[in-house]
Amino acid sequence: xxxxxxxVLVLAAAAVPAVATAASATGPDxxxxxxxxxxxxxxxxxxxxxxxxxxxxxxxDGLPTGFSGPQLTHxxxxxxxxxxxxxxxxxxxxxSGDTVTARYLLDSGFGGSRLITVDITETFVVTGDxxxxxxxxxxxxxxx
Numbered sequence: 728x729x730x731x732x733x734x735v736l737v738l739a740a741a742a743v744p745a746v747a748t749a750a751s752a753t754g755p756d757x758x759x760x761x762x763x764x765x766x767x768x769x770x771x772x773x774x775x776x777x778x779x780x781x782x783x784x785x786x787x788d789g790l791p792t793g794f795s796g797p798q799l800t801h802x803x804x805x806x807x808x809x810x811x812x813x814x815x816x817x818x819x820x821x822x823s824g825d826t827v828t829a830r831y832l833l834d835s836g837f838g839g840s841r842l843i844t845v846d847i848t849e850t851f852v853v854t855g856d857x858x859x860x861x862x863x864x865x866x867x868x869x870x871x
Contacts, residue, residue: 755822758853762820762827765803765851765858769812769833774803780857787863796858811835811842827851832868844868 761778768774779800785793793799803809818831829849836842846868852860 755827757856758822758825758827758851759820759829761853761856761858762829762849762851763818765861766815766818766829766831766849768803769809770815772804772809774800777803778857780854780859783858783860785861785863788865792863793861799861811837813839813841825852825854827853 764776764778765774768777777800779796781796783793783796783799784791785799793802812833812835814834816832816834818829820827820829822828827850829847829851831847832844833847834841834844844867846866848864850860850862851858
């Protein structure tokens with residue numbers, strides 16, 4: 728085999744993992760990672776890693792609370808409704824097609840004192856590598 732043919736084969740073999748990675752970039756694990764980036768931003772108030780579509784919407788308990796990706800980004804970083812969030816825990820996710828359902832507990836309060844824990848279920852529609860819609864249901868957490 729000529730040296731040029733060997734070089735082409737080596738380059739082609741090196742490209743195979745990249746193709747597989749690109750194909751899986753929109754798989755269930757990638758969609759769950761996108762949803763997790765949003766959940767992380769609830770606590771950190773840094774939405775730079777949250778890939779919202781420009782026309783992303785959010786509905787909470789039937790009420791519209793998000794009208795665009797830029798507005799949702801701004802709210803996560805500066806909105807008073809998010810400033811009271813102290814921690815998120817017990818995150819469980821499932822994926823079906825482009826839909827990721829995340830259920831988790833969220834602690835909120837002031838000055839380091841937890842006032843309430845709520846049970847949140849959020850459904851994310853993730854198409855490609857962007858969040859297009861979020862639907863949230865918030866309930867008081869069951870006490871044990």
